[in-house]
Amino acid sequence: MSEASNPYAPSPYDEVSNVGNFQLIESTLREGEQFANAFFSTEKKIEIAKALDDFGVDYIELTSPVASEQSRMDCEAICKLGLKAKILTHIRCHMDDAKVAVETGVDGVDVVIGTSQFLRQYSHGKDMNYIAKSAVEVIEFVKSKGLEIRFSSEDSFRSDIVDLLNIYKTVDAIGVNRVGIADTVGCANPRQVYELVKTLKNVVSCDIECHFHDDTGCAIGNAYSALEAGARLIDVSVLGIGERNGITPLGGLMARMIVSAPDYVKSKYKLHKLRDLENLVAEAVQVNLPFNSPITGFCAFTHKAGIHAKAILANPSTYEILNPADFGMTRYIHFANRLTGWNAIKSRVEQLNLHLTDDQIKDVTAKIKKIGDVRQLGIDDVDTIIKDFHSELQ
Ligand SMILES: CC(=O)SCCNC(=O)CCNC(=O)[C@H](O)C(C)(C)COP(=O)(O)OP(=O)(O)OC[C@H]1O[C@@H](n2cnc3c(N)ncnc32)[C@H](O)[C@@H]1OP(=O)(O)O
Numbered sequence: 001m002s003e004a005s006n007p008y009a010p011s012p013y014d015e016v017s018n019v020g021n022f023q024l025i026e027s028t029l030r031e032g033e034q035f036a037n038a039f040f041s042t043e044k045k046i047e048i049a050k051a052l053d054d055f056g057v058d059y060i061e062l063t064s065p066v067a068s069e070q071s072r073m074d075c076e077a078i079c080k081l082g083l084k085a086k087i088l089t090h091i092r093c094h095m096d097d098a099k100v101a102v103e104t105g106v107d108g109v110d111v112v113i114g115t116s117q118f119l120r121q122y123s124h125g126k127d128m129n130y131i132a133k134s135a136v137e138v139i140e141f142v143k144s145k146g147l148e149i150r151f152s153s154e155d156s157f158r159s160d161i162v163d164l165l166n167i168y169k170t171v172d173a174i175g176v177n178r179v180g181i182a183d184t185v186g187c188a189n190p191r192q193v194y195e196l197v198k199t200l201k202n203v204v205s206c207d208i209e210c211h212f213h214d215d216t217g218c219a220i221g222n223a224y225s226a227l228e229a230g231a232r233l234i235d236v237s238v239l240g241i242g243e244r245n246g247i248t249p250l251g252g253l254m255a256r257m258i259v260s261a262p263d264y265v266k267s268k269y270k271l272h273k274l275r276d277l278e279n280l281v282a283e284a285v286q287v288n289l290p291f292n293s294p295i296t297g298f299c300a301f302t303h304k305a306g307i308h309a310k311a312i313l314a315n316p317s318t319y320e321i322l323n324p325a326d327f328g329m330t331r332y333i334h335f336a337n338r339l340t341g342w343n344a345i346k347s348r349v350e351q352l353n354l355h356l357t358d359d360q361i362k363d364v365t366a367k368i369k370k371i372g373d374v375r376q377l378g379i380d381d382v383d384t385i386i387k388d389f390h391s392e393l394q
Pocket residue numbers: 034064066067068091092093094112113114123124125154184243
């Protein structure tokens with residue numbers, strides 16, 4: 001489908017939308033390292049960074065170099081790989097951290113500080129004046145080293161809107177490359193995201209980056225809303241790994257975005273590498289790929305009920321918004337169950353290279369459903385039922 005005739009594409013009148021012009025800040029090696037199971041050796045970090053680069057992400061964000069001596073050395077090692085993606089590290093809004101960060105060889109620094117009352121009171125204990133003063137100091141210092149700098153307000157959606165807009169205005173005025181909005185606790189909904197991004201867009205001239213946690217299941221939807229409202233960059237991690245239940249997953253966002261901006265997504269990202277990338281990270285953090293992951297979940301392109309199977313066989317678009325071939329995947333018609341129908345069984349009969357009339361196929365389908373009523377069926381069971389039925393007719 002061309003983007004002009006695509007009903008899921010942004011309207012041409014929607015001037016602020018970046019749905020067809022977004023960038024990814026890939027944070028598996030920063031936010032993802034905050035996932036409960038994560039421990040990445042230097043070799044594993046390098047393998048993941050190379051795979052992310054090959055996939056085509058725009059930025060790779062790394063753990064703060066002040067987190068530990070090895071974190072600092074790993075940051076330096078990844079910077080030396082000469083990847084196409086720009087390398088960022090993520091630090092607190094403090095000169096001590098900034099001084100270490102700029103020596104690692106990164107292309108840019110992502111600086112963050114909590115602006116909500118919760119974090120101001122219980123995390124760093126600083127007021128907005130102090131935050132603004134230290135932000136200006138850190139930003140000017142990082143810029144003086146010729147590096148990209150992003151300023152982000154942690155817990156943006158529970159921060160006072162006037163405080164937020166003031167601090168963003170201040171950092172924009174001194175030439176920050178991006179400002180970040182962070183839904184640190186996953187409390188925001190798509191409408192709130194749209195409104196905040198749209199408001200911010202009228203206040204700053206730099207790009208807007210967004211970071212969404214998935215505590216309430218909105219991380220992909222919120223990312224989409226942010227882009228619709230004019231945000232340019234979205235933070236993702238492979239499988240969404242991060243603090244608690246994580247952030248916007250790379251694969252899930254690709255699924256959403258390919259529907260709305262197919263040409264852009266297909267030309268920019270090597271989508272057929274997604275499964276290998278997810279397997280690499282899943283193995284590194286010792287989890288299985290979730291069954292319900294968009295695209296790579298084991299049943300993401302499996303069709304089971306007879307009504308679905310019939311229509312899918314006639315035209316896959318009936319029950320698929322994503323084309324598995326775009327991701328190097330294949331669809332599967334699950335016919336070994338009592339919800340099957342004669343059209344699915346007919347397709348299996350043809351695969352087995354047997355010849356039965358439609359009435360005969362309906363009879364054998366009834367047999368399959370009868371057995372499927374009393375026990376779980378496997379492919380072999382159904383093939384045997386079909387072959388026996390066929391032999392008895394000879
Ligand atoms: C929402 C996010 O995910 S933000 C990114 C989170 N990433 C990390 O935390 C990186 C890994 N962290 C670490 O290795 C450690 O926490 C370190 C090295 C950064 C700090 O370690 P410690 O000095 O032992 O402090 P600790 O972790 O107990 O507490 C955090 C400190 O940072 C301060 N702080 C927290 N956020 C910020 C901020 N954005 N800007 C400046 N200072 C901050 C807190 O006030 C506290 O300082 P304190 O020593 O005066 O109490």
